[in-house]
Amino acid sequence: MHVVDSARVTPRDVLTAYLDEQVERATPYGRDYHDLWTAIRETTLGGKQLRPELLMGTYRLLGGDDHPLAATVGAAVELLHAAFVLHDDVIDHDDTRRGRPTVNGRFTDSALAAGSAVGRADALGAAAGILAGDLALGAAVRLVATSDAAPHARQTLLDLVDHALFATAAGELADVRYSLGETPVDLAAVITMEALKTAVYSFELPLQAGAVLAGAGPHVLEHLGRFGRKVGIAFQLLDDVQGVFGASADTGKSVLTDLREGKHTPLVTHARTTAAWAVLQPVLGDPELTEADVEDVRRALETSGSRAFVEDLADDYLRAARDLARGPDLPEGFDTWFDSMTEAFVRRVA
The missing domain is CATH 1.10.600.10 (Farnesyl Diphosphate Synthase)
Incomplete structure (x- = not known):
């Protein structure tokens, strides 16, 4: 992943670059897996970025000046939030969020459109939501562990x-x-x-x-x-x-x-x-x-x-x-x- 080393870099910049890379890497693993990362990307980048804002603001007020580093950890915190949201949607049986299908809802809908029975379609959706959350969680930890801190x-x-x-x-x-x-x-x-x-x-x-x-x-x-x-x-x-x-x-x-x-x-x-x-x-x-x-x-x-x-x-x-x-x-x-x-x-x- 390459992010420009600049005082202007934001957690969203880091997230976009990282998730674009994961979507590209997912292609050889099959269409479903590629679609899963695409859904993770849309979910994560669609957030309000409140948690990265809190991190970046605290960092600046305490005199921090390595913005790419802070932005990387801010991106990790947002990915952690995305992971919890993805799992929470499965736990709460939510198939829409902010007017758009959740990851589990998206995969359920695709299965239903392909002719699957409701129960089997729901099972696929739940599996996709859980796996998406797992992937986002692993990505969050990886960003912190490989950061320049x-x-x-x-x-x-x-x-x-x-x-x-x-x-x-x-x-x-x-x-x-x-x-x-x-x-x-x-x-x-x-x-x-x-x-x-x-x-x-x-x-x-x-x-x-x-x-x-x-x-x-x-x-x-x-x-x-x-x-x-x-x-x-x-x-x-x-x-x-x-x-x-x-x-x-x-x-x-x-x-x-x-x-x-x-x-x-x-x-x-x-x-x-x-x-x-x-x-x-x-x-x-x-x-x-x-x-x-x-x-x-x-x-x-x-x-x-x-x-x-x-x-x-x-x-x-x-x-x-x-x-x-x-x-x-x-x-x-x-x-x-x-x-x-x-x-x-x-x-x-x-």
């Missing part, structure tokens, strides 16, 4: 990626178990699950990776970890609200998904303690849930105060993050940059 920095980066993998897998598994509805889950457990599933890899990892590349010390890394955890939880809380109240065109996935899957989000956890539960319980986890049912759920969550509770909780986490952003371990201007980033990602889930 100094050996000690590279080892620390790999440790951070390893921690993110552990945390995300644990959070994802807990999310699925909670959706079984075997026992009530309290708010603290749900918040911990969401921190593991989202905050660690989406916020802690890119912030800390940027700091590692800039040569920051352990106090800065620890501070950024606590900061990233608060921001990540706030982000996920807002995303949960939009998962029910948002428009599919904005959120990228159906408003039916979380409810059909029986996700025990903070909205659901709070609703258990209110009159909204009488409306929510009968449809939670129902694969036949309709848009009309969602309207009833929305009204119940509004009138019971569950939506306001979760939005207020997100505000509390954001305020705590702002306090940490002004800490002495972080560089001057970090809080201002954070405010601009906060506005951007809140818009993305609003």
